Amino acid sequence: MLMTKEQFQASIRARKPMNVYFLGKKIEDLTTFPPLAASFNAISTIYDLQSRPEWKDLITVPSHLSGQPVSIYNAPLRSAEDANRKTRAARALAEVVGCCTHRCTGSEAFAGLGPACYDMDQDLGTHYFDRFMKFLDYVQRNDLTCTVTVTDVKGLRTLAPHEQPDPDAYVHINEVRDDGIVISGYKCNQTGILFAHEIVIVPTTNMRPEDKDFALACAVPADTPGLTFVLGRTPQDKRFFEVGGDIEGIDLGKKYADHQALVYFDHVFVPNDRVFMCGETKYVGRLLSYFTAVHRLTAGGCKAGGCSALCGAASLIADMIGVQKAGHIRTKLTQMAMTAETVYGLSLASGVEGFQHPSGFWIPNPLMSHTCKYTCTQMPFEAVRLARDILAGFGETAPSELDMRSKEVGELCQRAFNPGNPAYTAMDRLRAGRFIEHMARGSNWTAMALHGGGNQEASTVMARSFTDWDYLKNLVRAATGMEKDPARVDEIIAAIGKRQGRICTNRDLPQSDNK
Numbered sequence: 001m002l003m004t005k006e007q008f009q010a011s012i013r014a015r016k017p018m019n020v021y022f023l024g025k026k027i028e029d030l031t032t033f034p035p036l037a038a039s040f041n042a043i044s045t046i047y048d049l050q051s052r053p054e055w056k057d058l059i060t061v062p063s064h065l066s067g068q069p070v071s072i073y074n075a076p077l078r079s080a081e082d083a084n085r086k087t088r089a090a091r092a093l094a095e096v097v098g099c100c101t102h103r104c105t106g107s108e109a110f111a112g113l114g115p116a117c118y119d120m121d122q123d124l125g126t127h128y129f130d131r132f133m134k135f136l137d138y139v140q141r142n143d144l145t146c147t148v149t150v151t152d153v154k155g156l157r158t159l160a161p162h163e164q165p166d167p168d169a170y171v172h173i174n175e176v177r178d179d180g181i182v183i184s185g186y187k188c189n190q191t192g193i194l195f196a197h198e199i200v201i202v203p204t205t206n207m208r209p210e211d212k213d214f215a216l217a218c219a220v221p222a223d224t225p226g227l228t229f230v231l232g233r234t235p236q237d238k239r240f241f242e243v244g245g246d247i248e249g250i251d252l253g254k255k256y257a258d259h260q261a262l263v264y265f266d267h268v269f270v271p272n273d274r275v276f277m278c279g280e281t282k283y284v285g286r287l288l289s290y291f292t293a294v295h296r297l298t299a300g301g302c303k304a305g306g307c308s309a310l311c312g313a314a315s316l317i318a319d320m321i322g323v324q325k326a327g328h329i330r331t332k333l334t335q336m337a338m339t340a341e342t343v344y345g346l347s348l349a350s351g352v353e354g355f356q357h358p359s360g361f362w363i364p365n366p367l368m369s370h371t372c373k374y375t376c377t378q379m380p381f382e383a384v385r386l387a388r389d390i391l392a393g394f395g396e397t398a399p400s401e402l403d404m405r406s407k408e409v410g411e412l413c414q415r416a417f418n419p420g421n422p423a424y425t426a427m428d429r430l431r432a433g434r435f436i437e438h439m440a441r442g443s444n445w446t447a448m449a450l451h452g453g454g455n456q457e458a459s460t461v462m463a464r465s466f467t468d469w470d471y472l473k474n475l476v477r478a479a480t481g482m483e484k485d486p487a488r489v490d491e492i493i494a495a496i497g498k499r500q501g502r503i504c505t506n507r508d509l510p511q512s513d514n515k
């Protein structure tokens with residue numbers, strides 16, 4: 001059953017006490033801790049929107065398991081339409097909260113695990129798929145938020161997991177028991193993890209047979225004993241403590257934010273019904289291929305939403321200071337809007353051009369999806385630069401809300417910061433300016449564009465592996481006469497027609513006969 005915002009908040013408050021630290025101190029109540037307030041607000045808003053008529057069809061779907069309405073974040077993609085819904089939802093939600101939805105990554109863990117479990121069962125006779133679908137059904141029925149923990153701390157990058165001097169550099173299996181496994185190790189950069197109900201653990205990199213103990217996938221409740229979390233800091237985290245009285249928190253940029261944390265698993269027991277991979281190194285690459293195809297599609301949706309909002313903020317600033325009609329400002333604002341459309345378009349296209357896996361899961365077109373993520377590591381940075389160009393120096397160096405409201409210098413500051421356009425006040429200008437600051441350097445938004453879901457090189461490596469290089473070479477062989485055999489030239493021309501413009505290969509990923 002879908003939870004309301006209030007039910008979600010109550011479910012988070014009902015969790016067992018968790019070991020969470022920030023600035024060297026233990027946090028007693030995550031739901032009232034100021035630096036987490038904007039994050040709690042963001043995820044609560046996502047739950048709130050589920051019941052609103054204009055949002056219902058975008059962020060909930062009938063479950064293919066129970067027929068009941070469930071969050072799109074707990075429903076596997078089963079068609080191009082589902083994939084496009086995910087893109088549209090990611091963009092729309094980012095336009096509301098301007099940060100991570102907190103619920104998205106769990107769905108991507110499911111996108112990787114479903115087909116990988118299916119493949120293992122087919123090839124190895126294991127029973128992971130059934131187990132995984134039961135877990136998914138449990139998550140759906142309780143409308144839980146799940147987060148994927150992929151990124152291990154990794155130590156020296158040139159060493160394989162089993163070669164690391166500290167085995168905790170990658171989460172690994174300490175012990176296999178009859179009833180489950182015991183795991184230890186670190187995962188870092190975990191977005192939204194402190195407000196998740198379930199943590200889904202998957203490997204971060206391809207593995208060799210010697211890395212058997214590191215090839216594991218499983219799920220644990222976030223309040224499982226043995227977990228320690230350390231909340232990461234951001235440049236603005238002390239500003240959260242300023243909010244109160246007549247200080248609204250304008251310096252935070254907006255009402256919403258996400259958070260990232262380091263997590264350490266210390267000999268955590270995971271019962272068998274929550275274990276979805278245990279030593280099958282050969283299938284780690286498959287799992288990551290399925291996972292990244294969906295995760296990197298989503299990046300385009302949410303970065304599009306972020307860029308829309310950034311463009312809106314820059315456009316407001318231009319209106320305020322009277323430069324909205326200047327040719328170069330209009331060009332810059334349009335470039336920002338086109339950046340949003342470029343990553344949005346790539347995300348939609350990778351959904352449409354995808355294929356169905358025999359498990360019924362829909363796999364976005366991998367080459368396009370990695371291209372989408374690659375583009376997200378570049379174009380939003382130019383949009384940020386343009387927004388800062390329009391924001392101008394005084395926007396960047398603005399006095400704080402505390403000064404703007406101070407008895408001593410408030411009037412002095414507000415008069416100086418008044419943008420000149422009578423439709424706006426100094427506080428409006430501060431609001432729009434801090435919004436840009438939040439996106440540009442107050443939060444991890446740009447870090448997310450660059451690293452979240454893998455960095456530029458990771459996308460390039462995957463894009464290279466899903467490009468059909470023989471096909472590309474053949475078309476030039478046929479076009480230039482390098483290929484002398486007329487029958488072979490005919491074959492190449494026929495292949496070009498059949499492909500209808502697609503240059504990708506799906507490599508070894510199994511494909512259903514439906515498409």
Ligand SMILES: Cc1cc2nc3c(=O)[nH]c(=O)nc-3n(C[C@H](O)[C@H](O)[C@H](O)COP(=O)(O)OP(=O)(O)OC[C@H]3O[C@@H](n4cnc5c(N)ncnc54)[C@H](O)[C@@H]3O)c2cc1C
Pocket residue numbers: 105148149150151152153154157158188189190191192260444445447448451452453454455457458
């Ligand atoms: C804001 C934010 C949110 C995030 N949210 C999540 C999340 O919710 N869940 C999650 O699991 N992860 C999350 N991540 C982590 C993200 O997925 C990783 O940062 C990303 O995969 C890159 O890993 P890394 O940071 O360890 O860098 P690395 O992959 O180690 O890369 C560091 C640099 O070294 C290069 N490099 C690395 N290895 C090699 C090699 N062998 N040879 C040559 N060059 C190499 C890379 O190209 C890169 O330039 C988040 C990250 C950020 C910044």
